[in-house]
Amino acid sequence: MNAEWKAALARAVREVFENLCFMLPSPSSVSIPPERLEPASLSRVILAVDFSGAGRGALHLTLPDSMIAPVASAMLGEDGPLELSEQYDAVCELANIVCGNVLPLIAGDRAVFDLASPRVIATMDTDLGDNFDASARVLLDDGLVCAAISLEFATAQGAA
């Protein structure tokens, strides 16, 4: 596990969720129920953003199903019920923005990446698994967000 990449993932998740969803990390002084720390015990959605260019790989973002509606409502500034397609589009766009923000943190701002459209790849009780170069977990007030990245640089120059 690359510690710098892990820190970059956590930073990108915190910044994006704060700025777009107005959601902040839970204060660590608050006692956290164990089930909130175990991603596999809750129904979660997994989003993927593939990328190429200076490096090839993917970012995966997971969050509890229970967060999808509040995330979408916050992003759109709307209280009323949103269409399911709009809710999923909102979390997909979140994954896209997290990916776009983490890549320069990892690869530097000279690296050029092309991001594919984000997609939902799972909506079941699954964890991200171990096939990533780095992963991070950020416990927000509204739930646990996990992010993981696999990245293989195209050339040695592609690395930061």
Next chain:
Amino acid sequence: MATATAENLNTYNDATRSRRVVGIADMAVSADPREVIVTYALGSCLGLCVFDPVVRVAGMLHLMLPQGSLSPEKAAQNPLMFADTGIPKLFLGSYALGAKKERMIVTVAGGASFNMNEDADLAIGQRNIAMLRKVMWKNGVLLKKHELGGGEPRNMSLDVHSGEVTVGFGGETRILFEGSAP
């Protein structure tokens, strides 16, 4: 519209101004051009000012905490304590004096953080700012000017006559929003 001259800009000189103090978890709205609304000790709290330049209605809220739904009894007793319950009160109070949302100039200061220990800090200032932005976004209102964060408390004043907003910070006072003569 009257042309601004030295004479009419000075119509309301210091001797005729009256200071109206907004305490913690408190607000004031006014259409009295003699008044200057002030609040002090904005630490993690937020001072939110609104001003309608057409009808010259001004309002200020000093809120403490982000979310009333986490403390429903307190929110019921004093909705002005919380961002999500207090901000609507400020706007509604201003509307009652003739202000219109689409004309409102909104400024905010505060949201400081004093505890450098990230593990222990509940980041109230940061949470207040996040909830303010959420309420603004939800209600379709943009912030005109802001001075947020940092590690020191602030004072804030709002001139009902001109809409000028000043912020005192670190021993200095600066104009956050200039305002204008009627």
Next chain:
Amino acid sequence: MSLHVLVVDDSPVMRKMVIRVLGMSGLPIESVHEACQGREALDVLAREGNINLGLFDVNMPVLNGEELVVQIRAEPRIAALPVIMVSTEGSAERIERLKRLGAAFIRKPFGPEALLDAIISATGG
């Protein structure tokens, strides 16, 4: 000056957020058009003769935002269109290329005030 705006992003939610900021801005927005990628945006520009502001994402399928701006600058009728890229793009190299093409740039996640400032700057107030 009335604004006729073209918003281009493959995310419907992001288009909605940008359009929401336009609605909050107090600017004289007379019309707002949408497209989900660059090729569709060129079709809208060919059809609507009065668009005078573009807000474009960069990473889009079919024709991305950078390719879209290149084509706009090559078309005399629309070459001078004020353009703001609203994107996660983090590559300084690509951002510099876009700025050389006369596009302004604002990074996602953006605050609504920052987007409004960029719009006012791009349209000359």
